[in-house]
Amino acid sequence: MKKRNLFVVAAVFCSVVSGAQTLPYQNPNLSAKERAADLCSRLTLEEKAKLMLDLSEAIPRLGIPGFAWWSEALHGVGRNGYCTVFPSCIGMAASFDDVLLERIYTAVSDEARAKNTAQRKKGSVGRYQGLSFWTPNVNIFRDPRWGRGQETYGEDPYMNARMGLAVVRGLQGPAGHKYMKLYACAKHFAVHSGPEKTRHHFDIENLSPRDLWETYLPAFKALVQKGGVKEVMCAYQRFEGEPCCGSNRLLRQILRDEWGFKGLVVSDCGAISDFWTPGCHEVSPDAASASAKAVISGTDLECGNSYKALPDAVKAGAITEQQINTSVERLLEARFELGDFDPDSLVEWTRIPESVIASKAHKKLALDMAREQMVLLHNKNNTLPLAKNASDIVVMGPNAADSTMMWGIYYGQPTHTITVLEGMRNKLGSGVRYVKGCDITSMTESESIFGRMTGLDGKAGMTAKFWNNTDMDGQPVYEGNYSSHPQFDTGGNTVFAPGVELKDFSVRFNGNFTVDKTETLCVRYLNDGRIRLIVNGDTLVNRNNKNEVRLNERRIKVKAGANYSVQLDYIQFGNGASLSFDVSRMQTLTVPGVLKSVGDASTVVFVGGISPNLEREEAKVTEPGFDNGDRTSIELPLVQRELIKALHDAGKKVVLVNCSGSAVALTPELETCDAILQAWYPGEQGGTAVADVLFGDYNPGGKLPVTFYKNDSQLPPFDDYNMANRTYRYFKGEPLFPFGYGLSYTTFAVGEPSYDASTGKIKVKVGNTGRRDGVEIVQAYMRNTADAEGPLKTLRGFARVELKAGETKTVEIDFPREAFEGWDAQSNAMRVVPGRYDIMVGTSSADKDLKRISVDVK
Known part of the structure; x- marks a missing residue:
């Protein structure tokens, strides 16, 4: 317009x-x-x-x-x-x-x-x-x-x-x-x-x-x-x-x-x-x-x-x-x-x-939610919270210092992102040691220097110009600056930038950087279409991948003190477009070398898991365990699993902070990790929230909204949409962690529930029996006892209860007649079928965590 x-x-x-x-x-x-x-x-x-x-x-x-x-x-x-x-x-x-x-x-x-x-x-x-x-x-x-x-x-x-x-x-x-x-x-x-x-x-x-x-x-x-x-x-x-x-x-x-x-x-x-x-x-x-x-x-x-x-x-x-x-x-x-x-x-x-926009009040909301969504999955011998001893802790893992991981997918641009490493250092001081240890799926360590470049506008990163033609001709339709390395994909008809078409377009990135030491840098690029890489006027790459997506690397030797100009041209033809580009220091690591870097520190906070670069909409990725944005395995990537085991075998106390947008099978990690915190993709304030939980400045109270399975073998075929043996409602096996599960630094007791049909409310006493203030999430499930084909149980209400140490409250959960609605095969419709129902109230969907009463619904 x-x-x-x-x-x-x-x-x-x-x-x-x-x-x-x-x-x-x-x-x-x-x-x-x-x-x-x-x-x-x-x-x-x-x-x-x-x-x-x-x-x-x-x-x-x-x-x-x-x-x-x-x-x-x-x-x-x-x-x-x-x-x-x-x-x-x-x-x-x-x-x-x-x-x-x-x-x-x-x-x-x-x-x-x-x-x-x-x-x-x-x-x-x-x-x-x-x-x-x-x-x-x-x-x-x-x-x-x-x-x-x-x-x-x-x-x-x-x-x-x-x-x-x-x-x-x-x-x-x-x-x-x-x-x-x-x-x-x-x-x-x-x-x-x-x-x-x-x-x-x-x-x-x-x-x-x-x-x-x-x-x-x-x-x-x-x-x-x-x-x-x-x-x-x-x-x-x-x-x-x-x-x-x-x-x-x-x-x-x-x-x-x-x-x-x-x-x-x-x-x-x-x-x-x-x-x-x-x-x-x-x-x-x-x-x-x-x-x-x-x-x-x-x-x-x-x-x-x-x-x-x-x-x-x-x-x-x-x-x-x-x-x-x-x-x-x-x-x-x-x-x-x-x-x-x-x-x-x-x-x-x-x-x-x-x-x-990006106001202090809104950042406070982001922090509040980042804290509330942390789920403590495992805490052997009360490993957490940790003592605030910077000299005894090493922060490690592929996600520890990755800001873009924190954003998840379909994100905007925060004014600042607090990574887990920054959150730990804000808590304990700059002396907290950091050893990356590995990437998501490989025993390599890559450090992007993209943000050290300077664009044509003088800002950190690279300047980009986009044209809606393949000749880079005329006035650009969009110009911008990218402070972190670009990762674009038109999956889901997502355009590269505002005003840019989905096909037959082009983009030029420009940046400069001065080298602080003589070394070999790695240029990694994934693309379809045509790509040109020009460094100091020399064309190092000029390749047309047509409609094929490839991940390529190019090594460049640079000298200390020298200035380098970098130009990347991308030209898209036809339908579908993918482009990822980064300049990194990269080295291959060994487990003994990583253990040596850890030194005599007794505790390793390993920030691992997966990445929104790999699990997302129609992602063009080549990493093992991932296919077009979906996962082919729910196991923690093997390289992380092996490194965590080596740390455990070396006598280190291992705290795994798992970052993911989905359930990860962490069965071996119950043995090799002393504590596991599920951090998801926690947003721009996530690093502060993780540190607050690890050191006990915030008592975790989050609960799993999905079942964490033990391994791949517990999953039905991916493309089968029938619910048999899927989710907590139909899964007949034993999960690793059930839906609704989450630990706290305190303990809670849930009394016997009662149900009043006239008011449509459940009442139950909940007490904090521990020494810390905390939040319990009381969950209410129901089951039609006469419905043999129906769900094993299904959630119909919940309430967050804040309790001081030693405090007890009577909690009310709305449970109107419609909460008993389910599928009625006789009428071929959803309705409340009169009969006997079980109401289950407790702290997770696991039977052992629920108190059960039976009610007759007319």
Whole structure:
């Protein structure tokens, strides 16, 4: 959207205020629905098609500004400059604190609105800068191998619903306001959780009705009917033969007819082109017929470009203009609700100041959540908390000093990230020793010097210019500075930078650095397309990988005191793009050498696990144990396992801080580690939170939102969506750590629960029987005793209880009649079947941690 288009809108509404303008859609006093219907009637068919794309072009003749539908706020405003970066969603789920979660997403929506207002004043709003945010992800994390499971709130339908509702409330703002604060989006509808590699052609067939209605749909239903979520995103894969974005069963029968959804359905990015692209679903012959199928089924907005062919579809008789009008009116109504057409003076949310962005108050929220989401898994002989003795502790591991690991995926740019190493040194002083020891999957030590380079603008890192052509010709469409090494991938139709197209584009990085010692540096680059590496004017690499993605290395000898200029050119051809680039010091390590570096320190804090570079959406990775962003094994990478064992055998006390977005099989580590802390991807304040827990300045209280299995053999086939033997609800084996599990530095006692059907509440006494103040998360599960095919148990309520040492409280947990709802095979529907039910209350989903009572439900 150009500045002149904003001026057109401003002029239009100046006349509205003065009373001179009489067109109904320009009247802020009319309802959004009335204004949308009027404006739709004035549009041409071609204009309507443009408004149905995620990057909707401006239509100056009617005063319609451009609009960017795709923005990200997975755990903080994403891909739009500086923001507060909160912990990963799976980590925040471990807090079992939906009250804090709502406060966090209220902060996120404040930052998002402030950013949008500032951008509007600049005269253009591009992708990731809008008011429609495609979060939360409430898919069921049914299998720990799924690389995107970290985006969800775990494996339980109730948990996903409750946390998802808090996200929606925080993003969309409170009721009773004329304008919506933002639009939130429940995704990916439905039955979606990998594999990433096959999602563009995979068909989920023969799923039992019970699993569909009892596991995969409840969170979506809750967000639609209870949360008033404004958008729902349809998924990539097929369901019962139809692509989800073209499924009458999902989008019309269930979503709109049964649930009464009145909002928008948006496509996942590129999902419509999957209808007709060879090698994908291939259910439609071309873009026009695919677009008609999607719109008729109920997909109002496309993230992609296929809907440009809608006028052709009308001419071919595949769809009527009236059917298109239904979607266009919904889209326009949404924009009127957000105040997009109205001057800022009328929209109260535009008064949120930019000072809220990455503010101290928001950083405090990030720290609060980082602390709450820590889960203490193992604490042999009360190893933790540690004594504050810097000389006796060595910090080690591939994730100890990695700031980008802390951010997870779909992240923004924090003003500063406190790594675990920095958090430890802030706690004990700069004398805390650091030995990296290994990388994630190899016995190497790499130290990036990317941040020591200086870009053309004088800032740390490299300067980048992007063009929407392959000749690097003309004015760049985006220029920016990258202080950490770039890692780009268009998986999920994610553009490299705002305004950059998904194909046929190019980028040039420039940087300079002065060498402090003579050595050999390693340049590592992963790419498809063409790449050129030029150092001091000499072309060292000029290679075209076409559509093949490769990881390559190039060694460069440098001399102390010399200055080096580095230029990296990347040219993308066709579809799909990947680029990763770094300049590092790299050396091969040995276990004896690492042990020698540790010296006589008695305690090693090993910060390991995996990385969001490896587990994420359609990642192009070549590391063992990972495939296209998913995991092929849930075991801790072998190199870390062997190094930890060597440290243990050498007599060291080993504290493992496991960073991951999913469950890791840590069975051997129960023997080789004295303590294990699950830190997830803990956000920009994560290093402080880890140190606070390790040294006892914060008593951990987080609980697992997913089952931690013992090993790979306990997992069913990844592509089997039936729930048999999956998650705590159906798993019949013995897990390593059960859902809802987490230790504390104090102890708790849970009394016998009681249930009052007239009030719909459970009451139970909970006491802190230890010497430290702490938080216990009391969990309530239910089971229909007559339902032999149903879940072993299923979560239906929880409460966080803060207790001082020696204190006892009576806790109430809401447990209304609807909490007994389950699948009824006789009526083929979800309902409360009268009969005998077990209510189980305790501190985890394990039977030994639960107190059980039986109740009769009428």
